[in-house]
Structures are given as structure tokens and as C-alpha cells.
Amino acid sequence: MTLPRVLVCDDKENYTKLFQRILPDDRFEVVTAGDGARALGLLAASEFDVIVTDIRMPGADGLTVLRQAHARDPDIEVILMTAYATVPAAVSAMREGAFDYLAKPFEPDEALLVVERAVERRRLRQQARDLRLALEGIHQIDKLVAKSPAMAPALALIQRAAAGDATVLLAGESGTGKEVAARAIHASGTRHDGRFVAVNCGAIPEALIESELFGHVKGSFTGAATDHRGLFEEAEAGTIFLDEISELPLAMQVKLNRVLQERAVRRVGASHEHPVDVRVIAATNRDLRAQVAAGHFREDLFYRLNVLPIVLPPLRERREDIPVLAAVFLERHGGGRPGRPQGFTAESLSALVRHDWPGNVRELENAVERALAVSDGRRIELEALPDEVAQTLRPRLTRSTEIHLTYREVVDLARDRASREYLIALMRELGGNVTEGARRAGMERESMHRLLKRYGVRSEEFKQRT
Ligand SMILES: Nc1ncnc2c1ncn2[C@@H]1O[C@H](COP(=O)(O)OP(=O)(O)OP(=O)(O)O)[C@@H](O)[C@H]1O
Ligand SMILES: [Mg+2]
CATH class of the missing domain: 1.10.10 (Arc Repressor Mutant, subunit A)
Incomplete structure (x- = not known):
């Protein structure tokens, strides 16, 4: 059983220290942040069950932390700490889905009790959700949800990948969930205590890629003022996610192939290699075999990456997933809360299911998020959906007038x-x-x-x- 992870953010150290004392370390794992920006960074990098945050902090305020937390995981319980002057802010935060607030100064026992209750509510909510998903035939691995038969092979392979350490090559059109799948493999595998380091191979300037990936030693080139660890070393004991692998220049493909073969990196300018223990997951939205045939991608690297290939089908080939994903995104972006839309009308849901989604799951998520922003009724109506989605119903509507x-x-x-x-x-x-x-x-x-x-x-x- 893993301990519940609690993030405590306050710019005053005596409060973060206080929680480290109040929450016994045999029952809670406590992580602290001294300002809002650091809290957001931690939130983006790892998972928490409960967050206790001050409302007024430099970097980002408690409300921003609350919103970001819920955008990542709607079941995170957030407790706000307030001084007298910020009580109204705490009250409005409750309306946005905070679990409770603690008015400063508070008794240690009171704080412990609130955190315990928050942990308990999160546990119950997760149980209820798991049960509901199981009853509806929905599979979930980490953030990845799926129900369609078309996704079954990919789900089985993701589970197989998580159980071992093989190099994985994820393929699929843009927005099909390659990164979600990579994170799911990492989070449900034996390396989940290590870091998940994502690298977009298409986004790093060619001249910097080698030092970004493998590091450099001081003085190895102009601007290399200190020794620098590369991303491979950052991912030690964890996973490195090489996204858009087809964009890697040929010269770097040679070097990467060597690193994968030797399981060791040599920093730019260094005379020796040192071993790295990293699981590699690569992803591409292009046909890598065709890239190999065209001479744009090295065949040896392709075979080294293609150990466990996983293909994510486009959303239009797994329409059964659409209602499930739409419901997940509705909740992720603030639906389902008091006063917000609780679901979709039959008409809007059927438009979502019929649309072809050239941008796949990402396009669906954007559509739901935008629809929520313009909806204030109980359900999301057809009119709230983007035109190209609502259009899919028009031919049928015309038919009755024909x-x-x-x-x-x-x-x-x-x-x-x-x-x-x-x-x-x-x-x-x-x-x-x-x-x-x-x-x-x-x-x-x-x-x-x-x-x-x-x-x-x-x-x-x-x-x-x-
Ligand atoms: N099966 C899924 N379950 C839940 N959310 C998903 C799923 N697939 C995709 N998403 C959501 O869709 C969005 C796009 O997913 P992701 O970034 O993994 O796509 P991608 O395949 O890496 O796209 P690209 O090739 O453009 O980088 C994310 O915001 C993610 O939350
Ligand atoms: Mg991606």
C-alpha cells in the first residue's frame, strides 16, 4: 500500500514545517513547496492525493493551485489555509470544489483531522469511480481510458510493457494519446518512483540536441560554463520519452543508437561513458518504416526501438470511446460540479460520436472544454459544440424536411x-x-x-x- 501523498504549499516556512510535524511519516508522504510556482511545478511532475495550500503566496495563489490540480486530476482534494483577510476567497474556493479550509491560526489536531478526512474522501471517490468504470466495461490505466474493442490490443500491450522493461515504440496520428500511453506505462510499471522525462525531438535546435540528451562537460563548447547532466541522466531509474522520434537528425540517430546499444552515455566533451539505467519509450505520428525506406530514418535504430510496437488507432476507428472520453473531459474541465453542466444532451452526444475527429482525442478534449466555457445549462447542447461537429447532424435534420x-x-x-x-x-x-x-x-x-x-x-x- 502506498502512503497518501500530501503537498503542502506556504511561503511561510513555519507552516510547511508544522505539517511535516503534524502528519506522521508512517502514514503520510509529505512534500512541501515554498511558493505557488514551485507548487505548480511539483503538480505537473508528480501525483498527489491531497493539497494543503495557503491562499496568498508569491508565484501563484492558492486558487490557481486549486484549478491546476483539478485540471490534472479532478479527484485531488484541496484544503486552503487562510488568514482572516482572505476568508471570502476561501469561501469562493469552496464553490470551485475545494474540500475545506483552515483559518489561521489553527490547532494541529484540527489540521490532522481535515487532512485525514480529505484522504478518506479521495479514497472513497476513487473506489466509487473504479466500481462505476468496471460496471460500464471501461478500462483505465493511469490517465488513459478506453472502452472500444479497437483499443483492446493496445491496452494489452501497454500492460505488457508496464510489466517489463522493453523499449516501446508508440505510433498513432496526432492526438491519439501517445503521451498518455507512455505515462501510463511508466506510472503502472516498476519504475514509477523514478522520473518520467519527456523530450520533443522536433523542438530542440539541432546544435543543442546532443548536449540536451547526453549532457556536456564544462568548457566543451562556447557557453558550456559548467558541467551539465543530460536528460538521459535525469531519467536515471525512470523513463525517457522520446517524442516525435522521426524528427531526430540522422547524425543524432547514430549516437542514440549507440547509447541504446551500450546503455551508457558520453557527455559532450567527456572522455569516458557512464552507464545509465533508463527505460526508453519513443513515439511518432509518421510511418517510420516509410521513413526508413526513404532514407530519412536509420534502419538499425528503427529495429532497436521497435521492440514492443504499440499502435493507437485514430478516434474515428473507435467511436465507442467517444462518450466515455467526453465524460472524462467534461469532469476534467469543471463540469459535474454544482451549477455546471452535468452531461450532454442526446443530440450533442450523437454529434460527438458521428464527427470524424481529424485531431483525434486532443480535438475532442478541446471541443468539450470550449463547449463547457459557453454552456451554463444542465447539459451541453448541440449549439455549444464547434460548427464542424454540430454539422454532422445536419444531413439528418434536413432529411425530415425533404x-x-x-x-x-x-x-x-x-x-x-x-x-x-x-x-x-x-x-x-x-x-x-x-x-x-x-x-x-x-x-x-x-x-x-x-x-x-x-x-x-x-x-x-x-x-x-x-
Ligand atoms: N485514452 C485517453 N484517455 C484519456 N485522455 C486521453 C486519451 N487519449 C488522449 N487523451 C487526451 O488527449 C490529449 C492528447 O493526447 P496526447 O498528448 O497523448 O496525444 P499524442 O498522441 O501525443 O499527440 P501528438 O502526436 O500531437 O503529440 C491529452 O490532453 C490527453 O489528456
Ligand atoms: Mg504527443
Whole structure:
């Protein structure tokens, strides 16, 4: 059984010290932060069960900490500490979902009791949720939730990966949850006490990648004023997540391959290597095999990474997940609380399920978040959803009115609808390649262009990101 983790934030040290004394270390794991910014950093990097935070702090105030905590995990219980002057703020925080508040000064016993109650409520809420999920056939590994049969192979592989130490290669379109899956493997595996270090290989300037990943020694290049640990060393005993691995320059691919082979890194400018104990998870939204074939990705590195390949299917191929994910995101972004929307109308839910989600789960999460921001009723209505999502219901709505049209008009309508759907599917399949599209459709390229224009389908939108 792991101990409940409690984060205590206060800029006054006597309060953080006080909690370290009040909460016995055989029953609680206490982590402290001396200002709001540090608290937010800790929150982003690890998991907590309960947060006790002062309202007024430099860096970020207690309310910001509360909101960030709930954005990460709606079941975190937050207790605010207030001086007399900030009691109204504490009261409004309660409305935003804080568990309770402690008015300073308070008795140690009182503080212990509140934290104990918060831990208990979190435990009960988690139990209730696990039970509900199990009853509904929903699987959850860390933050990753899924229900669809299409996700079953990926879930099984994620569990297998967590049980061992093999290198994992995650593939899937943008927004399908590759990072969520990587974190799930780390969090439910034997390395969860170590760090999870995420690196976006496409975002680091080429000249800096080597020293970022492997570190450097003082004086090894201009600007290297001190010794520097690389991200591989930071991830010691934990996991390194190499995101967008296809973006790694070829020269770095050679070096990475060597590190994976030797399980040792050499800092830039150093004369010796030293061993690292790190699990590697790489991710890509491109077809790495094709990159290898085209000479953009080294074959030896590909095989070294492709030990345990896991493919996350696009959301449009696992629509059963949509209602489940939508409910998770509703709660994550403030729904389900008093006075906020509790769910979706049947109509808006069916629009969510029908939409094709080119941006996958991320697009769904954004849509739900935006819908919440413009909704104040009990349920999220169709009108609150982005136009392109609400659109998916329109054809059906028109159908009931079609009997009022002439035969000619109905046929025209149907043809327009079918044309548009066909063109979208074609461009999606061919990544926006108009010439190839024309060939498949059996027409001249110019005619294809005319059609695309007429139906408002923009081929550029289907081009692969490079
Ligand atoms: N199965 C899931 N369960 C819960 N949340 C998910 C799931 N999949 C994705 N998400 C959410 O969707 C968003 C995008 O996921 P993530 O960042 O893992 O995608 P990605 O595949 O890494 O995308 P990209 O290739 O663009 O980096 C995240 O905010 C995450 O919370
Ligand atoms: Mg990602």
C-alpha cells in the first residue's frame, strides 16, 4: 500500500514545517513547496492525493493551485489555509470544489483531522469511480481510458510493457494519446518512483540536441560554463520519452543508437561513458518504416526501438470511446460540479460520436472544454459544440424536411452531400494529393480542382505535417 501523498504549499516556512510535524511519516508522504510556482511545478511532475495550500503566496495563489490540480486530476482534494483577510476567497474556493479550509491560526489536531478526512474522501471517490468504470466495461490505466474493442490490443500491450522493461515504440496520428500511453506505462510499471522525462525531438535546435540528451562537460563548447547532466541522466531509474522520434537528425540517430546499444552515455566533451539505467519509450505520428525506406530514418535504430510496437488507432476507428472520453473531459474541465453542466444532451452526444475527429482525442478534449466555457445549462447542447461537429447532424435534420422539396432538388441535395463526403474521404486517404485523387476518381486534374473548390474541400488541409 502506498502512503497518501500530501503537498503542502506556504511561503511561510513555519507552516510547511508544522505539517511535516503534524502528519506522521508512517502514514503520510509529505512534500512541501515554498511558493505557488514551485507548487505548480511539483503538480505537473508528480501525483498527489491531497493539497494543503495557503491562499496568498508569491508565484501563484492558492486558487490557481486549486484549478491546476483539478485540471490534472479532478479527484485531488484541496484544503486552503487562510488568514482572516482572505476568508471570502476561501469561501469562493469552496464553490470551485475545494474540500475545506483552515483559518489561521489553527490547532494541529484540527489540521490532522481535515487532512485525514480529505484522504478518506479521495479514497472513497476513487473506489466509487473504479466500481462505476468496471460496471460500464471501461478500462483505465493511469490517465488513459478506453472502452472500444479497437483499443483492446493496445491496452494489452501497454500492460505488457508496464510489466517489463522493453523499449516501446508508440505510433498513432496526432492526438491519439501517445503521451498518455507512455505515462501510463511508466506510472503502472516498476519504475514509477523514478522520473518520467519527456523530450520533443522536433523542438530542440539541432546544435543543442546532443548536449540536451547526453549532457556536456564544462568548457566543451562556447557557453558550456559548467558541467551539465543530460536528460538521459535525469531519467536515471525512470523513463525517457522520446517524442516525435522521426524528427531526430540522422547524425543524432547514430549516437542514440549507440547509447541504446551500450546503455551508457558520453557527455559532450567527456572522455569516458557512464552507464545509465533508463527505460526508453519513443513515439511518432509518421510511418517510420516509410521513413526508413526513404532514407530519412536509420534502419538499425528503427529495429532497436521497435521492440514492443504499440499502435493507437485514430478516434474515428473507435467511436465507442467517444462518450466515455467526453465524460472524462467534461469532469476534467469543471463540469459535474454544482451549477455546471452535468452531461450532454442526446443530440450533442450523437454529434460527438458521428464527427470524424481529424485531431483525434486532443480535438475532442478541446471541443468539450470550449463547449463547457459557453454552456451554463444542465447539459451541453448541440449549439455549444464547434460548427464542424454540430454539422454532422445536419444531413439528418434536413432529411425530415425533404418531403417539402421537389424531386429534382432532393436529388441535387443528395448528390452534393455524396460528392462532398467522397472528396473528403479521398483527400484524407491520399494526404491531399490532388493529382492522385483525380486519377482514382477517373477525371482530369483540372476537373478535380473544380470539384474541390465547388464543395469547399481544401486539399492543403489534408497534407501531412512535415
Ligand atoms: N485514452 C485517453 N484517455 C484519456 N485522455 C486521453 C486519451 N487519449 C488522449 N487523451 C487526451 O488527449 C490529449 C492528447 O493526447 P496526447 O498528448 O497523448 O496525444 P499524442 O498522441 O501525443 O499527440 P501528438 O502526436 O500531437 O503529440 C491529452 O490532453 C490527453 O489528456
Ligand atoms: Mg504527443
